[in-house]
Amino acid sequence: MTEHTLSEAEYDAITDAAAHWCMRLHAVDCTDAERQAFKQWHDADPLHAFEYEAMREIWEVADHLPRVEPAPAAPVSSVRPRSRWNRLAAAAAVLVVGLPLTAYTGWNLDWIANSYQRFEAGTSVRHVTLSDGSQVELNLGSELTFANYKNERRVTLEKGEAFFDVSHDQQHPFVVRAGQGQVRVTGTRFNVWMYQDQVRVTLVEGSVRVTSNQALTRNGLQLSPGMQASYKAGDHQPQVRETDPNDSSLAWRNGKLVLDNLALSDALPLINRYLDRPVMLADNSTGGLRVGGVYNIGEVHELVASLPKVLPVYLTQNKDGNPVLNSIGQRPVQ
Structure with missing residues (x-):
């Protein structure tokens, strides 16, 4: 288990990276290798995705702000209109150079957390x-x-x-x-x-x-x-x-999982929440079987193996490796 509160320098570095990737992904010359590198950075930490999305939203809004263009010294008919990318690149340059201002603006607009x-x-x-x-x-x-x-x-x-x-x-x-x-x-x-x-x-x-x-x-x-x-x-x-006065929704705070005569279809989400590989049902009739009991939340994996001892079911495994509960008399699900 981990807890990590970022320092100001660490947070600024991630914001800086988010601004950089916003600029590169909008660039016409952005390469496949860069896009792959961005994906790795984006997926490496939820905060990377969080800050990138915040930066992208700021730039999209900034792209729609009114701009005052300087009057040209002389008319030049061959000058091409500014593209959307040029405007975004200009905004990106301002943001990358002025990250403290960006953070301040984003905070005041309720876009960026402090x-x-x-x-x-x-x-x-x-x-x-x-x-x-x-x-x-x-x-x-x-x-x-x-x-x-x-x-x-x-x-x-x-x-x-x-x-x-x-x-x-x-x-x-x-x-x-x-x-x-x-x-x-x-x-x-x-x-x-x-x-x-x-x-x-x-x-x-x-x-x-x-x-x-x-x-x-x-x-x-x-x-x-x-x-x-x-x-x-x-x-x-x-x-x-x-909720019932005896509702067991909060029993986990005392280390317990309480199944109060629940249909398997309702009990399995509560059970599967604790498992690496969720248990599947072979069919609807199996899901209608009822189960009850009080179990330690740290030992829920042992509950699955014990179900055939208390219910008319047997366990198989599907092609993905998930355990499957089958009613006795039903054809096994592969």
Whole structure:
């Protein structure tokens, strides 16, 4: 597990590189080797992708700002109009030379964060404190990033699950992006679970607004304590329900995974979140079988091997190496 808060020099170096790659990728003479080198740089760290996207947005906006051209000394009919690339290259040159000004402008326009943190949890639950004072518990195998913008505090849950105890700041909302949606609060306590494109938000205290599409923030639904919202890719709005007093969504904070007589189709996302190779279902009838029990989150991999002992199923393996649950009497899935 890692925690890395960048120094100002490190952050400036990444911003400098982002500006350089913006310029080169728009250049007509950009080579395949350069594009490959950019891809390696871009994929090497989430912050590289984050800063490149921020720089690209700044340049696109800068390209549409009005410009005052100096009057020519004498009319020259052979002069060609300035191309879009020339304007971008000029903007790039200004940005590369004036990175402090770029950072200042980007901060004031709410495009660039002034601090960035990344956290991972490995084989144990991890407690971290964000730079704004908010407390976060990360479940096993979870990853998130935190960026502080002028007008909001933003977390991106990249994988897994986290419980947030957000420090109150009415002027700077706290936004958690998960999947295609987001959660917006000013100060509260809530849990966010994510597996593939599925997201589930459970509110413990305060209030949150949940949207299933980051582009449609006005369509968010307000939650009260004891409510849970869930969504997946393509949902126009989250599905909201009241949680049971004995709801086990937060059992992971005590090191447990609780399966309360769930259909396998509902239980497997909860199980697979902890596995390197997700378990697959042979068919819908297998998914309808029900399973229950309390398991240690650090030993979920052992649960899969034990399922044939408690359910009428057997395990096979598909061509990708994933374990497959088959109902007894069903033809094995290859």
